[in-house]
Amino acid sequence: MGSISDTFMENRERVQPDDTNNYASAHGGNVVKWMDEIGAMAAMRHAGKTCVTARINSLDFERPVPQGDICVIQAYAYDTGHTSIKVRLRAFREDPRSGETEPTTDSYFVFVAVDDDMQPTAVPDLDVGSERCRELREAALAGEHDE
Template sequence: MATISETFIENRERIQPNDTNNYGSAHGGNIMRWMDEVGAMSAMRHAGETCVTAYVNNLDFKRPVPQGDTCVITSYVYATGRTSLRVRLQAFHEAPRTGDREQTTDSYFVFVAVDEDGDPTPVSDITVGSERCEELRQEALAGEKRREP
């Protein structure tokens, strides 16, 4: 059984010309794909099983990620169900020379753990583990609640 911090993953993608739209910034579909991949890694780290995307809650694009900058994706599991894992995902654009970072995208994904036959399989409860983990969990739960219809 993993703690929230053990599921925390940060990944980077350098925005190349093939990653951009006609406005010279990262194509939103690429950012969503990267978020989905990193989120699945966090979910699998906890579940110990393959995890597939079941739901995406309001993928908000607040700012573009310009070509040449780095897109940083952060992800962690903050809650679990019987077979599901709720994952907080954020994207940032980061200046490669200075490390200055600004949030660009925010979302909450739900993944489902599946066995070798592709059938949903149970997952253990997530463990908070530390004060910082509790802060991350509360931040995710509050943000998720703000997005409910």
């Protein structure tokens, strides 16, 4: 059984002109793609199996990520079902020169673990033993219920 903090991942994408919309900020579809990729990695880290996206429970775009900035994506698993893993995802804009960050996007994805035949397969429970794990889980559950 892995812990919530074992699933914590962070990735960065520099927002290039090909990633932007008419307003010179990251296209929402690109942000969702980046979130989906890192979210699946967090789910697979816990499950030890391939995980596929089953649902996006919520997706709130709070502000844009301007071209030239860095889109930082953070993900961690915070709850499990029999075959599913809930993952909290947050995106931030980061100024590459100063390192200043600002939250931009908040989301909750559900992934399902699958076997070699792409059939759902059981996942282990998450360990919530440490204070950091409890804090991450409580933050995710609080945000999930604000939907």
